[in-house]
Amino acid sequence: MARDPAQIDAELHALHGGPDAARLSALHEEALPHMPTMQEQRFQLTHAWIYALVHGDEARICKLEQQLTDLGGL
Amino acid sequence: MLDLASLAADLAAVRQPVAQAHGLPSALYTSEDALDLERRHIFHGGWACIGFGKDVPNPGDAKPITFLGAPLLLVRDKDGALNVFENVCRHRGMILVEEARNFGGVIRCPYHSWCYSLDGRLRATPHVGGPGINTHEAVDPATTGLTPVRTGIWMDMVFVNVSGNAAAFDDWIAPLRARWSDFEGRTIHHGGPASSFTLEVNCNWKLAIENYCESYHLPWVHPGLNSYSRLEDHYHIEHPGEFSGQGTLVYNPQLSQNKAFPDFDELPEKWDKAAEYVSLFPNVMVGIHRDHFFAILLEPVAHNRTIEHVELYYTSAEAATGEAFAALRASNAKMWKEVFVEDIFVVEGMQKGRHAPKFDGGVFSSVMDSPTHLFHDWVAARLGA
Incomplete structure (x- = not known):
């Protein structure tokens, strides 16, 4: 069941600056459907991508880079 | 403030043959400006060890x-x-x-x-x-x-x-690599946390190098070493422009009655009793033996303060990390730490001595101090003399 955007935002704030890059990436991706415009989606995807890079999850990086490319972010 | 005009004259005096030369001027030991000069011309301008x-x-x-x-x-x-x-x-x-x-x-x-x-x-x-x-x-x-x-x-x-302007690394390290070619290509194994220690010393980095270069002080400062390794058992090691130091002909570790570290395989016979201790300019002091190696990285943190990072390595993974050698490794680290600590009062004493208004850098014994003069000559050359 999809979480409320405020819950996602609260968890993002709680984890900010911490070491759990995988979770930060997942949270930004979870927030994606709540973004009404392509620009906002691209913004969230960018953050999901950066934290996936930090975590070093190659499969996830490839997937997010493809999504970003499709939206004109790469 | 460093007086560059008088410095040039003082450095020219350093570059004379050892019997006539004076040592490096005191200003190079007592001035923050001097360390800045050395940073540019020596540490960042050439090759130096950082870790x-x-x-x-x-x-x-x-x-x-x-x-x-x-x-x-x-x-x-x-x-x-x-x-x-x-x-x-x-x-x-x-x-x-x-x-x-x-x-x-x-x-x-x-x-x-x-x-x-x-x-x-x-x-x-x-x-x-x-x-x-x-x-x-x-x-x-x-x-x-x-x-x-x-x-x-x-x-x-x-x-x-750091500057990117020095000669190729392989060319720079080649002379010492050639001198110790018997050890070339061998894998060395760090002895772990107990084989790693630091000493903080209130002296200019050069004094640590100078003291390490020569064997002259051994009978007076290291009586324990002198009990089996007398002054006459040592020889100078001199390679102008690169390194200087001392060797011993009677290396005979006595850490344990019934246990010894394994030697590197198939070393030439001379290493059965020989060991060598070299200051590789500017900031690393190394010691090679048939059964272990150590390196002391000098970190100059101020003109009058230096941190010595000591690391001990062995010839096999078992000797370096095996439980069977733990006590021997601890004894070896303790023995070397005691030796290096014995040197602290002399390097700190020389640092204090560099504030004597009329001290002129000192004179050298052409017989006993030539490795030290070789280092002074190298510093003077690097600073442009």
Whole structure:
């Protein structure tokens, strides 16, 4: 069941600056459907991508880079 | 303030033959300006040791090192290669890594999140073209990676040339590598945390090198060593422009009645009793024996303060980390620490002595002090004399 955007935002704030890059990436991706415009989606995807890079999850990086490319972010 | 006119004259006096020469002038030991001069002409201008491969043993390990003001980053990449970069983002010059850690993925700048692969490539520039636009024609990843620092590795020691202007590393290290060719290509194994210690010494870095170069002081400062390794059992090691030191002909470790470290395989017979101790200019002091090796990295933190980082290595993984050798390793580290601590009062005493208004750098014994003079001559040459 999809979480409320405020819950996602609260968890993002709680984890900010911490070491759990995988979770930060997942949270930004979870927030994606709540973004009404392509620009906002691209913004969230960018953050999901950066934290996936930090975590070093190659499969996830490839997937997010493809999504970003499709939206004109790469 | 360093008086450059009188310094030039003093350095010319240093460069005379040993019997006529004076030692380096006191100003080079007592002035912050002198360390700044040496930083440019010696430490950043040539090859110098900044750390050890064992400091970053695993892929993804990174260790920031501030080397006389230069922020550097020692990194082991995914393939196991060791590189040194400037520890700053190419964007706004932010420090990238504040403390030693392992990176599972990229190195992310904490400011605008530009990301770099462990091999230094610029991997991501988020929002660089506007929100959600992650590329821009003005930022070319091919030319905007981490700035590499020239690096060479020998006997696990990591050397850098910050200026980028020194001779090729292989040419620079070749003379000592040739002298110790019997040990070339051998794997050395660090003895772990108990084989690693530091000493903080209130003296200029040069005094530690000078003291290490010569055997003249052994009977007076190290009576324990003299009990089996007399002054007459030592010889000078002199390679102008590179290194100097001393060797012994009676190496005979007596750490245990019934146990000894394994030797390197098939060494020539001369190493049964020989050991050599060399100051590799400017800032590393090394000792080679048939059964172990040590390196002392000098970190000059001020003109009158130096940290000595001591690391001990052995000939096999078993000798370096095996439980069967733990007590012997502890005894060896204790023995060397006692020897190095015995040297502290003399180097600190010489540091205090450099404030005597009329001390002129001192005179040398052409018989006993030539390795020390060789070092002084090298410093003078590097400072432009």
